[in-house]
Amino acid sequence: MLTFLHISDTHISADPERHPAQHPNRGVESLLKTIDGLSFPVDFILHTGDVCAEPEAENYHQAREMLDRLEQPLYLLPGNHDSPRMMRDMLADGERRQVLGDDYRIINGYHLITVDISGADDPLTPTLPDGQIDHFAAQLSRTQGAPILVAAHHPFLRTGVPWIDDEARIQNGERLHELLAAQRERVAGVFFGQIHQVVTSFCDGITYNCCPSTWFNFTGYPGMELADADLDTPGGFNLVMIRENRTFVRRYSLPRLTE
Ligand SMILES: [Fe+2]
Numbered sequence: 001m002l003t004f005l006h007i008s009d010t011h012i013s014a015d016p017e018r019h020p021a022q023h024p025n026r027g028v029e030s031l032l033k034t035i036d037g038l039s040f041p042v043d044f045i046l047h048t049g050d051v052c053a054e055p056e057a058e059n060y061h062q063a064r065e066m067l068d069r070l071e072q073p074l075y076l077l078p079g080n081h082d083s084p085r086m087m088r089d090m091l092a093d094g095e096r097r098q099v100l101g102d103d104y105r106i107i108n109g110y111h112l113i114t115v116d117i118s119g120a121d122d123p124l125t126p127t128l129p130d131g132q133i134d135h136f137a138a139q140l141s142r143t144q145g146a147p148i149l150v151a152a153h154h155p156f157l158r159t160g161v162p163w164i165d166d167e168a169r170i171q172n173g174e175r176l177h178e179l180l181a182a183q184r185e186r187v188a189g190v191f192f193g194q195i196h197q198v199v200t201s202f203c204d205g206i207t208y209n210c211c212p213s214t215w216f217n218f219t220g221y222p223g224m225e226l227a228d229a230d231l232d233t234p235g236g237f238n239l240v241m242i243r244e245n246r247t248f249v250r251r252y253s254l255p256r257l258t259e
Contacts (some may be wrong), residue, residue, distance in 0.1 A: 002108050003040070006238040006249075007031065007073075008048040008153075008193025009213035010067060011081065014058035019216070025055060027215030028066050030254040034237075035070065042239075043108060045072050048193035048211070049079025050155035051087065052061040055068060060090040075100055077114055079153040079194060080123035084116070094119065100151075104139045106139040110188065110242065111143040115152035117170065126154065127171040137179050147242070148183065150176075155210065157203055161220040163227045166197050180206050189240070189247045195220065197230065198238075198251050207248050211238040 010031070011024040018024065035045075052059035060083075067074060074097045078084040087099045098105075101116040115136060120126030140148065156173030170176070180187050181182045184205030196213040197220055214237060217230040234253045242247040 001244070002110050002149075002188075002240075002242040003042050003043045004229030004240050005035065005042050006079075006191050006209070006211045006240055007045060007090065007214060008211050008237075009050040009079065009196050010063075011050055011213070011215060012046070012063040013053040013060055014062040015053075015054075018053060018062060022216060024178060024215040025062070025066070026207040026256075028214070029256060030235065030256070031237060032066065034252065035072075042072055043197060045070060045074045046112075046151055046191060047074060047076045048191060049077045050081040050193065050213075051076055051079065051091070054081060054104045055085060057090070060086045060153055064091055067091065068233050072155050073097070074103070075112070075114075075115075075151075076115060077151060077153055079119040080117065080126075082118065084118045102139070106146075109146060110149055111146050112149045112151065113143075115140045115150070115170075115176065117153055125167060125169065125171055128173075128175075133172075133175050133179075136176055140179055140183060143183075143186070146186070148180075148187050149242075150180065150187070152176075152190070152192050155192055155199075155201075155208065156190065157201065157208065159194045159199070159201065159220065160222055162223065164220055164227050167227070168195050168225070172228075177203065177206065188242050188245075189249075191240070197233070198236070207247065209238065209240070212236040212251065214254060227230055 064074040181204040199210040212234040
């Protein structure tokens with residue numbers, strides 16, 4: 001069994017003037033406080049990217065200071081706002097805090113495979129090169145019958161919401177999906193961020209879960225060409241429990257911290 005927290009899109013910033021009415025660091029403070037108060041242990045925390053608001057050193061210093069307060073092992077993926085090099089140089093900390101790329105980890109017998117978009121031509125709407133998709137296929141073949149979790153920053157599949165499909169998705173994510181669908185009995189879930197909203201989608205036996213941003217969410221409706229703020233929904237994260245062949249995902253809302 002496996003219990004973990006899925007967090008994403010923290011957009012940590014050292015600039016106090018960045019969105020002063022709803023500074024992203026307040027979402028992280030609220031997250032840290034909530035995690036500190038949880039009454040159950042978790043095996044790890046998965047961050048699916050956009051750790052910092054911009055790829056600047058002072059932001060990663062700030063992120064390190066905040067993330068140092070987490071006691072659980074943390075796996076971090078770069079998002080389109082991140083610098084993977086700065087993440088590795090400034091956030092990685094041995095086994096305790098790992099920055100993942102196109103990687104593979106075994107945790108309690110579950111195989112976590114991660115997809116890194118930071119090398120793509122356009123990190124906002126990446127098209128993965130053939131070599132990266134082949135690498136993903138090779139990672140999948142290494143799992144040899146074990147249950148699989150997949151994590152990425154972006155969604156893989158079309159949703160019917162134009163701004164998500166065309167402006168915020170892995171443009172050839174269908175190819176990753178086809179590889180996963182061929183192993184559907186073993187895929188416990190795909191976990192992603194980037195679109196700042198709670199979304200669950202189900203296709204060919206694969207469940208895709210997007211967790212909310214910790215500070216700011218968007219809406220997504222049919223026909224929406226542009227992203228729009230969802231000011232009614234607080235920041236949050238997801239608790240994921242995997243027991244045998246069952247995956248349970250629960251959203252946690254974060255109390256808004258005001259100064
Ligand atoms: Fe983001």
